[in-house]
Amino acid sequence: MKRSQGWGHLLWIVPGLGLLFWFVFPILTVWRISLQGTDGVQWVRFLTSSLLWHTLGQGVVQATLSTLCTLTIALPISIIWLLYDVTGRRWLQILLTLPFVLPTVVVAAGFRAIWGAEGGWIRFLLEWIGFSIHEFPYGWAPVILAHVFYNVSVVFRVVTGYGSRIGAEVLESACCLGYSPFGVVRRVLLPMLRPAIVSAALVVFLFCFGSFGVVLLLGGSTMTTLDVEIYRQTVYFFHMRSAAQLSIVQFCCTLFVVILHRRLSPDASGIALFRSSVGSILGTPRSFRNRALLTGTAFAYTLSFGLPLAAILVQAFRTSTGWGVDYFSALLVNDSDALFFVAPVDAVIHSLQIACLASVFCLAFGFPAAQFLADPSPSFRMTTLVHGGFLLPLGASPVILGLGFILTFAVPPIDFRSSWLLIPVSHTLVAFPIFLQTVIPALRGVPDVLKQAATTLGSSSWHVWLRVQLPLIRNSLTAALILSFMISLGEFGATVFIARPHVPTLPIAIYRYLSQPGEMNYGRAMAMASILLGLTAFGFVVLERIGRRR
Amino acid sequence: MSPFLEVTGIRKSFQGIPTLDHVDFFLERGEILCILGPSGCGKTTLLRIIAGIEMPDAGSVRIEGLDMVDVPAHLRHVGMVFQDFALFPHLNVRENVAFGLKGVSKEVSRERVDQMLERMGIETLAERRTYELSGGQKQRVALARSLVPQPKLLLLDEPLGSLDRQLRERLVYDTADILRKVGMTAVYVTHDHAEAFAVADRVAVLQDGRIAQIGSPETVYRRPTTVEIARFFGYENVISARILSRKWLQTDFGHLEIAATVSGNPGDVVTVLIRPDAAVVLEDEKAALQHVNRISGSLIRRRFLGSQMYIDVRIDSGQLLSFYLPSYPPVPEMGETIHLAIHPEAVVVDVG
Numbered sequence: 001m002k003r004s005q006g007w008g009h010l011l012w013i014v015p016g017l018g019l020l021f022w023f024v025f026p027i028l029t030v031w032r033i034s035l036q037g038t039d040g041v042q043w044v045r046f047l048t049s050s051l052l053w054h055t056l057g058q059g060v061v062q063a064t065l066s067t068l069c070t071l072t073i074a075l076p077i078s079i080i081w082l083l084y085d086v087t088g089r090r091w092l093q094i095l096l097t098l099p100f101v102l103p104t105v106v107v108a109a110g111f112r113a114i115w116g117a118e119g120g121w122i123r124f125l126l127e128w129i130g131f132s133i134h135e136f137p138y139g140w141a142p143v144i145l146a147h148v149f150y151n152v153s154v155v156f157r158v159v160t161g162y163g164s165r166i167g168a169e170v171l172e173s174a175c176c177l178g179y180s181p182f183g184v185v186r187r188v189l190l191p192m193l194r195p196a197i198v199s200a201a202l203v204v205f206l207f208c209f210g211s212f213g214v215v216l217l218l219g220g221s222t223m224t225t226l227d228v229e230i231y232r233q234t235v236y237f238f239h240m241r242s243a244a245q246l247s248i249v250q251f252c253c254t255l256f257v258v259i260l261h262r263r264l265s266p267d268a269s270g271i272a273l274f275r276s277s278v279g280s281i282l283g284t285p286r287s288f289r290n291r292a293l294l295t296g297t298a299f300a301y302t303l304s305f306g307l308p309l310a311a312i313l314v315q316a317f318r319t320s321t322g323w324g325v326d327y328f329s330a331l332l333v334n335d336s337d338a339l340f341f342v343a344p345v346d347a348v349i350h351s352l353q354i355a356c357l358a359s360v361f362c363l364a365f366g367f368p369a370a371q372f373l374a375d376p377s378p379s380f381r382m383t384t385l386v387h388g389g390f391l392l393p394l395g396a397s398p399v400i401l402g403l404g405f406i407l408t409f410a411v412p413p414i415d416f417r418s419s420w421l422l423i424p425v426s427h428t429l430v431a432f433p434i435f436l437q438t439v440i441p442a443l444r445g446v447p448d449v450l451k452q453a454a455t456t457l458g459s460s461s462w463h464v465w466l467r468v469q470l471p472l473i474r475n476s477l478t479a480a481l482i483l484s485f486m487i488s489l490g491e492f493g494a495t496v497f498i499a500r501p502h503v504p505t506l507p508i509a510i511y512r513y514l515s516q517p518g519e520m521n522y523g524r525a526m527a528m529a530s531i532l533l534g535l536t537a538f539g540f541v542v543l544e545r546i547g548r549r550r
Numbered sequence: 551m552s553p554f555l556e557v558t559g560i561r562k563s564f565q566g567i568p569t570l571d572h573v574d575f576f577l578e579r580g581e582i583l584c585i586l587g588p589s590g591c592g593k594t595t596l597l598r599i600i601a602g603i604e605m606p607d608a609g610s611v612r613i614e615g616l617d618m619v620d621v622p623a624h625l626r627h628v629g630m631v632f633q634d635f636a637l638f639p640h641l642n643v644r645e646n647v648a649f650g651l652k653g654v655s656k657e658v659s660r661e662r663v664d665q666m667l668e669r670m671g672i673e674t675l676a677e678r679r680t681y682e683l684s685g686g687q688k689q690r691v692a693l694a695r696s697l698v699p700q701p702k703l704l705l706l707d708e709p710l711g712s713l714d715r716q717l718r719e720r721l722v723y724d725t726a727d728i729l730r731k732v733g734m735t736a737v738y739v740t741h742d743h744a745e746a747f748a749v750a751d752r753v754a755v756l757q758d759g760r761i762a763q764i765g766s767p768e769t770v771y772r773r774p775t776t777v778e779i780a781r782f783f784g785y786e787n788v789i790s791a792r793i794l795s796r797k798w799l800q801t802d803f804g805h806l807e808i809a810a811t812v813s814g815n816p817g818d819v820v821t822v823l824i825r826p827d828a829a830v831v832l833e834d835e836k837a838a839l840q841h842v843n844r845i846s847g848s849l850i851r852r853r854f855l856g857s858q859m860y861i862d863v864r865i866d867s868g869q870l871l872s873f874y875l876p877s878y879p880p881v882p883e884m885g886e887t888i889h890l891a892i893h894p895e896a897v898v899v900d901v902g
Binding site: 173 | 598652
């Protein structure tokens with residue numbers, strides 16, 4: 001029997017209250033205000049409206065297509081990576097995982113840099129070869145492409161993370177039983193990876209279904225998702241009621257997928273998003289032909305995933321007069337016709353400050369919550385409930401969260417409108433679930449027997465925590481902090497509502513520059529995207545370092 | 551006619567460190583060879599090379615006269631039982647056992663699997679998931695799985711290594727019986743010499759990446775050819791002696807008669823092993839006169855092992871020798887003088 005843990009079971013109260021005040025309260029406020037006086041008839045009208053069904057239908061079709069494409073592209077490379085040591089294995093991993101932490105705005109910018117009307121060096125290339133593409137086709141193709149680019153990292157991470165537990169012997173024994181490498185993959189590896197694949201597919205579906213930035217920037221006017229529609233209804237049409245109704249639908253959809261996820265792959269929920277990179281199962285491919293084939297494949301992936309990122313860099317440095325840093329130096333200038341009232345470089349500093357604050361908040365609120373959820377609790381039901389509650393922000397559209405902040409905290413008696421607090425808090429909410437999911441597996445991974453050993457050596461429970469538990473999870477904790485930092489750096493959906501015009505964050509500044517015509521604006525957008533890319537890549541490399549040290 | 555399995559000149563290094571260094575041996579059809587060696591001596595690597603999972607740096611593996619070097623693992627018809635059994639967690643017992651059966655009808659497959667499960671005594675477990683099995687049950691499933699496709703050759707990599715001792719002692723005979731019953735040609739790898747002696751027709755001792763000795767279990771056990779092999783079997787009584795004649799040696803504590811004949815010339819100094827299992831306690835010095843190879847000394851340590859007693863004796867000449875004695879008749883107490891007679895058969899010369 002486990003001794004009662006004193007105050008341990010109360011750890012969730014402070015983060016819980018924080019969540020109630022900063023998340024549940026604003027969302028309920030949006031719903032309350034927007035749905036005032038909405039009667040049954042109006043609900044029926046909404047539920048039968050073409051707006052809802054068109055948006056839902058397009059969302060489902062788009063998300064399904066995106067998910068299928070993502071799986072088709074991600075699974076082969078994940079399996080190759082799991083099985084074999086190919087040249088450039090580490091680079092491949094970094095490049096395939098980087099998009100996961102890249103801000104949507106940067107991804108969208110990257111794709112526009114490849115194809116877009118403004119930059120379009122693929123276009124130049126194609127025209128040079130003899131094809132001619134006249135206009136950048138906004139719509140399905142670029143959106144799905146961007147979603148694939150974004151989400152391959154999710155599949156790759158989840159599948160390789162799960163697959164690294166598979167021992168070589170299981171696959172080798174299938175070989176000895178007469179199965180060719182393809183047979184082994186089909187009959188053993190894929191069935192064993194099933195929980196991870198299902199889990200990853202659902203997560204990807206969820207991301208694509210609730211996609212905001214990508215669809216807004218690349219989808220053109222005909223494409224929509226619930227999140228985008230909520231944004232349009234609010235900002236363009238001031239249809240607050242429709243926005244609120246849509247957000248309720250969106251919430252239910254997310255909830256449904258999350259429950260489905262728990263049902264379909266219960267044991268995949270413990271997969272840590274960031275764990276140490278592992279060696280391949282089978283080592284170096286044996287024959288020269290296979291080695292060449294696999295290396296070639298890996299190289300092709302590296303190339304295609306590096307392309308949108310390289311495009312950003314190319315566009316940032318290629319000015320009308322040749323190569324140069326004109327766009328970067330332009331960031332330092334506070335033009336009279338600038339979109340902002342300050343020099344754009346301030347957005348960088350502002351973003352960094354916010355990200356620091358958001359990570360500190362994540363630590364302050366997330367760590368006690370994680371500690372509570374990781375400890376075996378007397379009531380399993382209670383833990384599940386609290387855990388579910390803490391993951392709620394994952395299910396809410398950042399757009400509706402931003403809206404909620406405006407409606408709740410910008411009116412007396414709680415007027416935070418000009419407070420520096422709002423943006424970091426909203427980022428904290430978005431990063432919170434990811435923070436939890438990174439720290440909890442690490443906390444649970446500390447063997448009980450180590451804590452018991454420390455206790456028998458005369459350590460108090462506080463001492464055990466400080467000297468045994470904390471050192472063992474230090475790396476995961478750092479990783480979670482960096483992850484929160486990067487999420488904050490790239491957050492777009494909520495910030496677009498909350499950010500005041502004269503203090504934009506990096507993604508907001510990029511978005512504004514991208515929506516303005518003119519070569520200079522486009523160049524500056526690319527320059528800022530390069531900075532954001534550089535910051536995220538740096539954070540990511542640090543993260544990988546930590547991962548390897550673990 | 552060439553032997554069934556012929557391994558010649560196998561070399562393999564990992565990161566520049568040689569693991570296998572010119573390994574040669576052969577195996578006849580239906581024979582069970584045990585490769586015995588301490589952990590890290592390269593036994594598993596050798597098996598993996600025979601299976602085709604690993605490529606040798608040099609050397610060849612021939613099965614029925616055919617060179618296997620370019621044949622991938624899945625086409626070699628060589629079965630393998632892994633140390634941790636490597637059962638497929640997504641399949642139940644029956645599906646695991648049936649896994650290697652390809653190109654046969656459902657009925658035939660079912661029949662053969664049922665037959666094998668019955669032979670192993672695990673027919674009641676057919677629908678179980680692998681995580682519901684005990685260690686011993688897993689071992690049987692793994693063995694059944696590798697036997698069902700009727701491989702030409704079966705490789706077993708410490709198949710009992712992860713089981714506790716009692717279970718191991720029971721299963722080692724069962725495994726050997728099953729292999730003999732189906733007439734399987736097998737290479738069995740273990741670090742436990744008791745296990746090797748129980749299973750093998752022949753034992754090959756692998757040391758430092760080479761086969762140091764190969765022969766019947768009794769030969770290898772009784773007449774280890776190197777000091778290292780002797781130490782591996784737990785023999786500690788290694789002394790040097792001078793050859794007197796073909797049957798007699800001169801040691802620090804007197805003359806020793808030997809059963810075999812010495813190959814060296816009189817006057818040569820040789821290393822001699824006195825096996826610890828061939829000493830008899832003599833009641834007093836007078837009784838000792840009737841025996842050859844008498845030694846006396848004070849008993850400085852005795853360890854009770856159940857049916858046996860393991861003792862250390864400080865001989866009058868100052869040397870320390872250790873012996874296994876039966877627990878009965880009673881062994882003298884610590885510090886007392888003990889008189890022993892060593893059987894000439896237990897004195898092994900020609901230890902390299």
